[in-house]
Amino acid sequence: FPPKKIIGNMTPELIDLRHQSLQSWFREVLRHPEIGHSALIQWFVSDQKYQINEEEILEAIDGGIYLKQDLGKMGYLHILRKGRFRKKWCVLRNNILYKYKSHTEKHPTGQFVFITCDVTEVAFQEPGDIDLFCFMVMTEKDKLIFGTETEEDTEEWVDCLAAATYPLESPDSDSEKPVNV
CATH class of the missing domain: 2.30.29.30 (Pleckstrin-homology domain (PH domain)/Phosphotyrosine-binding domain (PTB))
Structure with missing residues (x-):
């Protein structure tokens, strides 16, 4: 991964690169046969926990x-x-x-x-x-x-x-x- 926040490295390009790297890593985790199908991971990626009143x-x-x-x-x-x-x-x-x-x-x-x-x-x-x-x-x-x-x-x-x-x-x-x- 690109480094986390260290003084002077919060450029938009570096933030985007870190975001993309984290998404790639998470996709790899989801492909793992045991981890990707666990109840906790399924809850985390589900829309149920994000139910918010539209108002x-x-x-x-x-x-x-x-x-x-x-x-x-x-x-x-x-x-x-x-x-x-x-x-x-x-x-x-x-x-x-x-x-x-x-x-x-x-x-x-x-x-x-x-x-x-x-x-x-x-x-x-x-x-x-x-x-x-x-x-x-x-x-x-x-x-x-x-x-x-x-x-x-x-x-x-x-x-x-x-x-x-x-x-x-x-x-x-x-x-x-x-x-x-």
């Missing part, structure tokens, strides 16, 4: 298929970096916010891992033509500003991020008031 399955715009419980939120976010907002397709899964160049990309260009943070709506005026509804994610080390094009989207992102993370331990925090940045 729990969500097909994402990016073509991926997710269980609703795995997917917090997805959509375009404007991310403030170096004094400018950049529009990125973002997918929140558990406490990780993956960012993509667009909704058609298959591989993320980066990610934010939020374990403990505070998420609040903020008033932020972007010089330019775009009026954004913004929110801030404050971690122990960083303050990140995100913007959406509707107030409803901002509220949904704030709720989803707050539900996916633990709040920062701060005796003075007042997360109910909007913050001016």
